[in-house]
Amino acid sequence: MSRPTRALAATVVALLLSLSAGCSADDDAPQEAAPSASPKPTATAVPGPAKGACYRMSFEGALAATTQADEVPCTQEHTAQTYLVGTLDTLVDGHLLAVDSDRVLGDIAETCPSRLLDLVGGTREDVRLSMLRPVWFTPTLAQADAGASWFRCDVIAVAGQERLAPLTGRIAGVLDSAEGRDRWGMCGTDQPDSPDFERVLCSAPHSWRAIEVVDLEPGRYPGADAVRDRGQTPCEDAGREVAEDALNFQWGYEWPTREQWRAGQTYGRCWAPD
Template sequence: MLLVLLVLAGCSDAAQDPGPRAGDVGADAAGQAAAPGAAAADGTGAAEPPRPALPPERACYDLDLDAALAATDDSPSRPCTSPHTARTFLVGRLDRAAEGHLLAMDSERVRTQVATRCPAALPDFVGGGEDGWRLSVLRAVWFTPTLPEADAGASWFRCDVVAPDGRGGLLPLSGRLEGTLATAAGRDRWGLCATGAPDDRDARRVACAEQHSWRAVSVVELGGTGPDGEDYPGEQAAQERGQEPCEQVGRDRATDPLEFTWGYEWPSAEQWAAGQRFGRCWVPVA
């Protein structure tokens, strides 16, 4: 007997999948502030005021989910040896110049710069390739200066990694996160699992280190990445494109190739517009 489970991801996965929103970033990834005594560009020899310092790299913070999804964060950093829920993995500078004037920090162009750069940089930090973070609970969040900080000359962005706990909060982070999804132990700890079948409304998505009965095991590519590119193929087409590969994954992982269950979820039109151009195959675990 063949049991087939098809799942539509109908709600936004923003807490789990904050997808890219378009744009490019001109970043000074080295993260160095200008020297306090730098000479003025007009050759007068007058000292320019120092550029505002960037946030510390590899810093840690104790944030709740609401704070992690906010545009700005002024909470103090803490040693990564202390309890924390967010860890910085990239700091750089924003390109705010446009046609001879400085763009506002809350302008769409500035906001979308960092919203593209941080998710794109996450796979390099956590390891496991592009599919690594897609099959994990690890997500990128990002921050820019507050308006008073921007008025004082700050023009940086900060990318943090967080792990939603499936209960409206964030998991505590500990141990080495850099490259963790390139290891079996890291995937078993931070992998994307669920407490029930993907179509079970009462099921929670959890890290695979927690008790679970289903696991996301592979990705189905549905189109180009980012908000630009092809249009949403429609619910039926997105569903059909993942059935065969997910069924095969379920068969390959089953102890009995004639009796097995599998799940498939695909992006909604809203998620597609936000840049999620892939689906996930799920299988039950013993």
């Protein structure tokens, strides 16, 4: 039997790694210078980012819309790696849009997540059950006024509450192997409705693991009760499948909140002790 529990409070990485959700478990995110003798200095367009470049970035830096982080050699410790560099589509119906307009940012927010799979391998479910996540950056307004028109997609790994993990080793195709899925998988320090729950990498000490994804019908958010109920049976079945005793086992279900749904998370996750 499952029971409804309180929502989990946590953080969101670039509107996609939403670390809060509902859970259930059983008992046992240029002005043109006026002509003058001494013209105003204008912003200088910075060189565009390079695909494959690495950066040492903080959790807060990864959440920002723009970044000034310096590139570091990928052989040194780093927490972000660029896997896609594209050109902003700012011209719509003959109108030039700002770099920070909803339309421009919305296009990037669709492109970067959809292309992460090309880098890390595995399946879409493997990515959703991992702590590897896409973040993206655009030029600053000053850089855009000076002609910069790029966007950049980076991969990061969330280590825990407001912490990033170093991206050690090869990331390309890492979720194609059981070892990679285990190393970068999503685990928890307790059952997901516990006040002591923290989401961590499966390579860190843990006691629960995200084991399956429950896809929900896209569209308008159907409400917490509906998304909660949708996952009860699939997650109970998934928990039974991995349990040593099919008659006495624990399982949990984490469903998307309305905010997460608006950010694109139209799925829930099943959990089991590990």
